[in-house]
Amino acid sequence: MSSADGVGPVLHTTPFARSVVSTIRDENDGVVVHDEGAYLRVLAPRVCRLSRTGLEATTGSSVRFPGELEVVMSSFTGVMHLTEDGAVWRLAGEPS
Known part of the structure; x- marks a missing residue:
């Protein structure tokens, strides 16, 4: 993957952030x-998805979106769309 094609969050290193990384790895291919x-710094090629239900399965507890992700996310690469069900980072111009 070219770093120019990579999108995803930059997370403060915490146990919760490591759960986010684990879930992103489970839900996406080619994650670096x-x-x-x-x-x-988490990068997936072109599109990076994180589901709330997947993160809840990883952590074993309920997670609030928006809210808890933004506390550990200092930055991100790409265009981000956040709903109560999940987060998606994508390259600008990448179809949804």
Whole structure:
């Protein structure tokens, strides 16, 4: 994957953020995670999806979207769409 085609969140390194990364890896192909110590840069090719139900299955507890993701997400690459059911990051111009 070219870094120019990668999209996804940049997360403060916390246990919850590691659950987010695990769920993104489960729900997307070709995910690359750069562990920079204080933060995790997650990149998926062209589109990166994160479902609330998948994250709840990973954490074993209920998760509130919007709300809990934004607390650990310092930045992101791409265009983000967030609903109560999940988050999607995509390249600008990528069809939904």
